[in-house]
Amino acid sequence: VNVSKNVYNDRDMNLMWEITAKCIRETIQKANIDPKDIKSVGCSGHGKGLYPWGKDGKPAYKAIASTDRRALNIVREWEENGVSEKASEISLQTVIECQPAALLAWLKKYERDAYDNIQWVFEAKDYIRFMLTSEPMAEVTDYSGTSLMDLRKVEFSKELFTLFGIEEMYDCMPKLCYSYELCGYVTKEAASLTGLAEGTPVCGGMFDIDACAVGMNVIDPEMIAVITGTWSINEYVSKEHVPGNVSTKNSLFAVPGYYLIEESSPTSAGNLDWYINNFQTNMLYKECDKLVEEAAFNDILFYPFLYGTNARNVNNASFVGLNLGHSKEDVLRAVYEGVVYSHRMHVDNLLRYREKPKTIRISGGSTNSDVWMQMFADCLGIPCEVVDAKELGALGACMAAGVQVGVYKDYQDAADKMVSIKRSFEPRSEYIAVYDEKYARYVKVLNALGKVGV
Numbered sequence: 001v002n003v004s005k006n007v008y009n010d011r012d013m014n015l016m017w018e019i020t021a022k023c024i025r026e027t028i029q030k031a032n033i034d035p036k037d038i039k040s041v042g043c044s045g046h047g048k049g050l051y052p053w054g055k056d057g058k059p060a061y062k063a064i065a066s067t068d069r070r071a072l073n074i075v076r077e078w079e080e081n082g083v084s085e086k087a088s089e090i091s092l093q094t095v096i097e098c099q100p101a102a103l104l105a106w107l108k109k110y111e112r113d114a115y116d117n118i119q120w121v122f123e124a125k126d127y128i129r130f131m132l133t134s135e136p137m138a139e140v141t142d143y144s145g146t147s148l149m150d151l152r153k154v155e156f157s158k159e160l161f162t163l164f165g166i167e168e169m170y171d172c173m174p175k176l177c178y179s180y181e182l183c184g185y186v187t188k189e190a191a192s193l194t195g196l197a198e199g200t201p202v203c204g205g206m207f208d209i210d211a212c213a214v215g216m217n218v219i220d221p222e223m224i225a226v227i228t229g230t231w232s233i234n235e236y237v238s239k240e241h242v243p244g245n246v247s248t249k250n251s252l253f254a255v256p257g258y259y260l261i262e263e264s265s266p267t268s269a270g271n272l273d274w275y276i277n278n279f280q281t282n283m284l285y286k287e288c289d290k291l292v293e294e295a296a297f298n299d300i301l302f303y304p305f306l307y308g309t310n311a312r313n314v315n316n317a318s319f320v321g322l323n324l325g326h327s328k329e330d331v332l333r334a335v336y337e338g339v340v341y342s343h344r345m346h347v348d349n350l351l352r353y354r355e356k357p358k359t360i361r362i363s364g365g366s367t368n369s370d371v372w373m374q375m376f377a378d379c380l381g382i383p384c385e386v387v388d389a390k391e392l393g394a395l396g397a398c399m400a401a402g403v404q405v406g407v408y409k410d411y412q413d414a415a416d417k418m419v420s421i422k423r424s425f426e427p428r429s430e431y432i433a434v435y436d437e438k439y440a441r442y443v444k445v446l447n448a449l450g451k452v453g454v
Helices: 013-031 072-081 083-091 100-110 112-116 124-133 158-163 167-172 188-194 208-215 270-279 285-294 328-350 370-380 392-404 411-418 429-452
Strands: 051-054 118-122 137-139 175-177 182-185 201-203 224-228 232-238 248-252 259-265 301-303 318-320 360-364 384-387 421-425
Touching (some): 013 124, 013 188, 051 124, 072 100, 083 158, 100 112, 100 118, 112 118, 118 167, 124 137, 124 182, 124 188, 124 201, 137 182, 158 167, 208 232, 208 259, 208 360, 208 411, 224 328, 232 328, 259 328, 270 328, 285 370, 301 328, 301 429, 328 370, 360 370, 370 384, 370 429, 392 411
Parallel strands (some): 137 175, 224 360
Antiparallel strands (some): 051 118, 182 201, 224 232, 232 259, 248 259, 301 318, 384 421
16 A cells, blocks of 8 residues: 555644643633633543654654544554554454554654654644643553454553564553543643643543544443544444454443444544535535435435545545536535445444344534434444534533542433433435335445555
8 A cells, every 4th residue: 555645643642632631721711711610620632643752851752643544554564463452352443554552563663753742642642631731641441442452351462462572662651540530730831831720630531532522422332422523433333342343443442341333434424524625615515415405316326435435445435426417516515425425334343243223313513504413323233312502522521520620429320410402313214215215235345446446
C-alpha cells in the first residue's frame, strides 16, 4: 500500500490545549456561574490516535488524530508476519493503523528522536486532563482501545509491547484509572488559563464512544448505540467479549465488569460536510433534507470512504452508477444512503453476536436531520430513538464527574435522571424491502471494488 502524506492527520498539541482552555473559560463566562460552584470536571475525547508528552516537559511530537493512516504499512507487515494475530489473543482486538501501538512503531522507525524523548503516552482527553492537573493518568476506556492492554487482566501487557517492537514504551504508560475516579485537581496555572477554580477535582473521564453510550442511557446489554460523526460508531455493552477482528473490537466499558463491543470506521456523517463544502456551501440540514426528499430512489451508490474505510482493499470513496440524467439532489441522496449502508454493515456484524435489539439509540450529526433518521430506521428495520441532547460525549463526561463527587451513586442513576428521548422513528414496512434490495447491491459492488483495489 502506498501511504502518502495526504493521509496524515496531525495537530499542534500546544494549540489544542490553548483552544481548549479558552473554550472552558468562555463557557464559564457565558454561563455566568461562579467557578467555585463547579464540583468536578470530566473530560471526553476521541479514542485511538497518539498524544506524546516529552521528557523535556513539552509535546514530544505533533498529536496524531484517529483518522490518520500513516502507519498502514506497518500494520500490513504485522498481519503478514503473524504479529497481529498473536497480539489479538491478548488485546482482544486487531490492531489498526490509527492506534498508539502502530503509531508508536511508526515514530520509532521514522522519527526516532521524538520517540526517544517520550515520557508519557496520552490519548486525547487524557492529555487535556494532564494539562489541567499535571497528573499523568491513563483512563481505562481509552487505553483499552490502544491494542496495548490485556483486557482480561485490565493491565498493560509487556508481551504486547515486545510483539510490536516498542518495548521502551511500556514504562511510558501512565497509571490506569477508571472514568469516575479522582485523578487530580486543577492546578494554579490551569486555573488561570481556564477560569476554573484552583483545586477543583478532575475525574478520569471517558473515551467518547463510552461517554456517548452513557449519555444515551445505553448502559446495559439490551440496546445498540449508533454514533454518527466523522466515525461510524456502532456498539453495545456486554458481560462477555467477542472474537476480535479488523471490524469488531472489544474495549473495556465505563462500568467495571463490562465490555464495549464496537464496530466502527471513519465513514459516517463527516462525508456530508465534504459534499456541502464542495458543492452546496453553507447549506443547513433542513435544506439538505428538502433536496433529499425531492430526489426519488435512484441507482447511485456512494461509498463513504473519504476519511477511511470499513472494507478490505478499498481505499477511496466513490460514486457508482452516475449518469447524465442525475441531479445534485440525486447525488446528495446517495451520500445520505451511503452513510446509512456503512452503518448497517457494522450493525449486521454486531448482530452475529447478539439478538436484534428492540430499539437503537442514535447520536451525532445525522440526528439533526429527520429525513436521515427515518432512513436509518427504514434501512436497519429497527426503531430508532434520538436523545434530547446535542453533545452526548460531554453529557457522559458530566455524568462521570457527578459520580466522582457523589451527586449520583452510579452511571445508571445519573442516566435515569439526565437522559430523555426527543424523537422516535419507526421503520416503514413499504420502504424496508426497497432498502434491503439496494443494500444488497451496495455490498455486491463493494466486494467487486475490493477485488480491483480501488
